Structures are given as C-alpha cells and as structure tokens.
Amino acid sequence: MFDALLFFSAAMASIVPSEPTAADTALPVQLGDEAQPDLDEAFIAAFQLGGPPAEVGEAVRTLDGEAYYFKPVAIHAIGDDIWALLSVGHQDEAGHVSTGINAIHYLRDTEGGWQRKGEWFGNGATGTFGNGATAWGFSRALGKNPYLLTSGGGVWQGCAVGSAVLTELAPDAPVDRGSFTDSMSSGAGVGQKEQEYDGKIISAIPDRSFTVAYTGTRAIRQNYVLKNGKYELVGKDRIPGC
Incomplete structure (x- = not known):
C-alpha cells in the first residue's frame, strides 16, 4: 500500500x-485505525440517519421505484478537508440480470462533525444478482x-x-x-x-x-x-x- x-x-x-x-x-x-475516520459516523451523516453508530446497519433508498440497501465500504481524503465515502447498495431477492448501485458522498470533516456536501448514485461498476461493486x-x-x-x-x-x-x-x-x-x-x-x-x-x-x-x-x-x-x-x- x-x-x-x-x-x-x-x-x-x-x-x-x-x-x-x-x-x-x-x-x-x-495506515493505523486512528488515521482513518469512522465509517459508520460518516455513513450516518451521508444518509442523514438517526441513532448511534453502533446501531446503524443499512440505509434504505428508493431509486426509480426500486429499494436499495446501502452499507459503507471505504472512505478517502480528496482535499480541503473533503472526504469521499463509497457505499454499495444491493437489492433483496434480485434476479441474475438485476444490478445493484453505488453511492458516493462528499463530506467535510469539521470540529462539529461531518457535513454532507454532495450525494450521487450510479457511479462505478456493479455486479449481478442485485449487487453493487x-x-x-x-x-x-x-x-x-x-x-x-x-x-x-x-x-x-x-x-x-x-x-x-x-x-x-x-x-x-x-x-x-x-x-x-x-x-x-x-x-x-x-x-x-x-x-x-x-x-x-x-x-x-x-x-x-x-x-x-x-x-x-x-x-x-x-x-x-x-x-x-x-x-x-x-x-x-x-x-x-x-
């Protein structure tokens, strides 16, 4: 690395x-654990969820009439205290031809916590059977x-x-x-x-x-x-x- x-x-x-x-x-x-932000805390801010990080599992979003269940998988600094959070979304009981979707959020790291700067769905590669990347x-x-x-x-x-x-x-x-x-x-x-x-x-x-x-x-x-x-x-x- x-x-x-x-x-x-x-x-x-x-x-x-x-x-x-x-x-x-x-x-x-x-990188040590202390060098990477907590994924769950960033995920809560990105999807504007309630509850402490320990109780957060998935975020559900309905896009084009389909329900997707998202989990955070990686976060990376992109400059000026801005981080990019990648979350992958899957569909339940999806068929072979169905794909999942990826979410990217830009978050600003502030003393008061994360501030969401932007949200995008549909970037990147996806898999079959309703899976994201x-x-x-x-x-x-x-x-x-x-x-x-x-x-x-x-x-x-x-x-x-x-x-x-x-x-x-x-x-x-x-x-x-x-x-x-x-x-x-x-x-x-x-x-x-x-x-x-x-x-x-x-x-x-x-x-x-x-x-x-x-x-x-x-x-x-x-x-x-x-x-x-x-x-x-x-x-x-x-x-x-x-």
Missing part, C-alpha cells in the same frame, strides 16, 4: 505511476484529482467477466471516465473454449492515458487514451467476452 496508491480490496486492479516520485516508491505504509480502491496515479476504481461483473453459463470502472473524484462531482475488462474466464459451459485473463493497470500518464497488462491465456497489453472526457481503447479489444 503506497501513499500515492491506496487499495481497500485485494481483488482490485493495481496501478503504478509511469514516472514514480519519491512518495510513490516509498516502503508500503499501513464487489471490489474497490483509490489511486492518485491517474490524474490531478484522486480516482475511485470499482469492479463488478458476473457469470453467464460458465463464462465469467469482470469490469473495472474509473471514477474521477473531481471537486464538483464524481465522473465516470471509462472502463476496462479486468477479468475473464470461460470453459465451464458446454462447447466453450477454455481461457482466462486477469488485467491490471501497469502505468499511467496522469489525465492522458493508461496501460492495462493481461496475464493468463496470452500476455496482452492494451492502451487507453483520454478523449473528450472519456478513456477510449486504442485499437480493437483483444480480450474476449462471454
């Missing part, structure tokens, strides 16, 4: 800057603003695909800037070709481009370039889908 690269889930794709600084190449640092992390290697990376996906008749979404935590609001396949495996279904890929971001030029390297069936590298506010794949996608 590096100062410039903080991950909260081991399943999340890794990133390293293309031109490391002294901070980037420092020994891994594990299944992995997440934060990085400062992709641009001048911090980035949230989320991963989600599912299995379809013996073929599994995962997708990672890059969300810029801009001062005014979070913005999804692009996505890439971060995992793929097949062969369990009838007549399927057996193959497997795992992708990780191995280098980045901030606010310009990044490179994903894949291991598995074949070694592949794919480049993404920022165009009109979105990261686009250069050339044809060589990672098969389901």
